[in-house]
Amino acid sequence: MTWSADLIDTKGFSVGGTDLFLRLAASELEKRQSHKTIVIIASVTIIGATLAAVLIFFLRRRIMQRGKREKAEGIPNKYNFEVGQLELQEPPLYTYDMLRNATNNFDENNKLGEGGFGLVYKGILESRQVRAVKRLSTSSGQGLEEFMTELKVISKLQHRNLVKLLGCCIGDEKKC
Numbered sequence: 001m002t003w004s005a006d007l008i009d010t011k012g013f014s015v016g017g018t019d020l021f022l023r024l025a026a027s028e029l030e031k032r033q034s035h036k037t038i039v040i041i042a043s044v045t046i047i048g049a050t051l052a053a054v055l056i057f058f059l060r061r062r063i064m065q066r067g068k069r070e071k072a073e074g075i076p077n078k079y080n081f082e083v084g085q086l087e088l089q090e091p092p093l094y095t096y097d098m099l100r101n102a103t104n105n106f107d108e109n110n111k112l113g114e115g116g117f118g119l120v121y122k123g124i125l126e127s128r129q130v131r132a133v134k135r136l137s138t139s140s141g142q143g144l145e146e147f148m149t150e151l152k153v154i155s156k157l158q159h160r161n162l163v164k165l166l167g168c169c170i171g172d173e174k175k176c
């Protein structure tokens, strides 16, 4: 078919008309196909990047909130200190005040039991977590080195008959 009159926009006809089939060179169709592919790839990439950004945002916010909470509770994320040749890592460090508040100033009513090196109290942290707090008695004769050795050993032990070390407090005269 040859058309020699002015071009008409067929979208202008709201009714009637007939289907018009055009035969195109295969290369024309390939071009359209590749455009379609590019559009799909671009859309998937944009959606993927957006989802990743949202995920990273929420993860970062969660980590930051956790960091803030630990800071508020006086628990550093990680610490590493040395006493002589001893090195201890991982268990969180509690301040003496935190444990004193948790146990209501080491109240007799919160006493759970007594071991060779001191009394054990029930404590409730600000986060409402319940803990058994063992306070080293000054008369126990256990020095810093023995205390650190004990911490180092229990922090590495895991057994159903042993309580897990969840943290420690290492003040000058106040060790828990």
Ligand SMILES: Nc1ncnc2c1ncn2[C@@H]1O[C@H](COP(=O)(O)OP(=O)(O)OP(=O)(O)O)[C@@H](O)[C@H]1O
Pocket (backbone or CB within 6 Å): 112, 113, 114, 115, 116, 117, 118, 120, 132, 134, 163
């Ligand atoms: N997690 C806990 N929950 C409840 N009670 C506890 C807990 N930990 C300790 N106790 C009580 O405190 C007592 C003394 O505990 P501790 O760990 O000091 O005992 P121990 O190992 O015999 O002492 P030590 O190592 O000083 O000789 C226990 O016998 C128990 O009654």
